[in-house]
Amino acid sequence: MRIGAMIKRIMLELSRDKRTLGLLFIAPLFILTLMYFLFQSNTTQQATLAVRGVDSTLVQAIDNKHIQIRKVTDTTVSARRLIRQHDYAGVLTQSGSKLTLTLQNSDQTQSALIKQSLQAAQIQLKMKAAGTTIKTQAAALQKLARALAAATRRVPTASAAPAGSHTAAYSLTTHYLYGSGDATFFQTLLPIMIGFVVFFFVFLISGIALLRERTTGTLNRLLATPVRRGEIIAGYLCGYGLLALVQTILVVLFTLYVFNIQILGNLALVLLINILLAIIALTLGLLISTFTSSEFQMVQFIPIVVIPQIFFSGLIPVNQMAGWLQAIAHVMPLYYGADAMSAVIEKGAAFSAIAGDVGILLLFFAVFLGLNLLAMRRYRQV
Amino acid sequence: MDNTIQVSDLTQGYGRTTVLRDINLTLTPGTILALIGPSGAGKTTLVATIMGMLKPRQGTVTVLNTAVPNRPLLARIGYMAQTDALYDSLTGAENLQFFGTMQGLRRAAMPERIKYAAGVVNLQPDLKKPVQDYSGGMKRRLSLAIALLADPAVLILDEPTVGIDPELRQQIWHELHALAASGKTILLTTHVMEDAEQADTIMMIRNGEAIAQGTPAQLTAQYHVATVEAAFLQAGRDQDAHRRND
């Protein structure tokens, strides 16, 4: 009953604080929309690549809609000079079988485009070469199969499919396991952002709410009633958990219907992960607010507690980080949250696949909750 | 009969500083005690200790035969803090409802108790207003109403009459006397001598020590003065003189 009253009170207070409500529900959508347009435009990017003495097959293979090829014949100027003069993103020079790529590298995305395209081209050529060998091998195999079939004619086998049907020409078509060919960086970003947005806002708002209770004296007044410390925290958990749920549903609906992005996994799992992140953010926010004495001090914790979590949430692939950085990543709740969220949204992971992440998130929650109950002792010993 | 509040040899402080020394206090049911003393004397500290918000550093405090701090005991104490701790965006009625539930008041009894408590402090017409639109005195009155809400056996009121007009003060005292007559125990702090004179016993705290204790009549007789205020001032001078001699 007390927890119910706490929840009702939190809801009433919020419903009368239109700005905070706006912050909770409109700001995430605003941020996501902004990111959508920012990272969507990445796909139309082009890089100019100058080629000098490069085999035409390779040039053809490199050529795609992101690369503009410029043929250069003058062999006297240095690649660096060419780039400076013409503002090429890169120069590819071939002498014999040796390829030299010089990149301007003032815009890393362009450099990445060129490197990717070159790599893709080389793979494509290798595949083609492999294709031809396979073709000849296949012909030999077919002959062998025919001879074998003749030898075992009297044995009826169900699997006697005509082996000849596999000799079609090899051509490369790319299939994307997750997403599509025109998947953007935004799609990678989205699951991370869904988790982050909830984490950030719940952390800030719940932390400041408890802080205000302390500075206005209502927390002390509350502790002068027979309420249990656990009931206060439970009230906060349920109240803000509910808010996080609404916020997540809003963000997910927005993702589905405005961005038109598919969520491959179960929506319930998305909600579960976000609720977990929300209650972790909440307990962390409450915990930190007990060590601050003003809203201003609370805000000072954002660069320490919240911002670093973004870096380790998968925006930068964690498994490519230095060892000690990876260790840091593993103490960040958002790392596990974003990992699970990406798995569900992009790969359609089932619960069993994210159970490990969920378990660790629960552990974070349990630890923060315990610390909160201890911290509350500062205000009332029983 | 059992004592409702019993404070024995209490020493209390914050961190390294000692705020209260050797405080002894006994309250029987149906009595009103007024704590008076200069600002910073330690009245609020004593009240907070009796509430169990602070653990006694030395000595014991029992309320209703239960040693504090004790959480379930708080359901039987009506408390009004020195600073108004109210939810500004909620209305008066919503504040009463919330704290009533927290205090453990049953839902069925709520409307009637809210009507009674708001009535004592003349707040019924303003219950629908958000507290942020209240005047200072209205907030004090709402805090007092919250303390009265759950019909507690013990009332602990920290400066309940600040910002309350004379007419309403009379009405509140009328109600406090009625409550005491029905067996409730009331402990309040005040800087207003008229309030202190209304109490059955007065306890003076100065520099963390209880310098005088007794009924208003006893105190004026003890210091050979006409008013409680004069007795209070005289007691303070005596304490200073005593200290200089040490």
Ligand SMILES: Nc1ncnc2c1ncn2[C@@H]1O[C@H](COP(=O)(O)OP(=O)(O)OP(=O)(O)O)[C@@H](O)[C@H]1O
């Ligand atoms: N939370 C605290 N931490 C440290 N010292 C405190 C704290 N609260 C009060 N004090 C100190 O304890 C002493 C007594 O304070 P207390 O609030 O009990 O005084 P008071 O008698 O209620 O005064 P007033 O009449 O102004 O309300 C003061 O010297 C004050 O500085």
Ligand SMILES: [Mg+2]
């Ligand atoms: Mg005080």
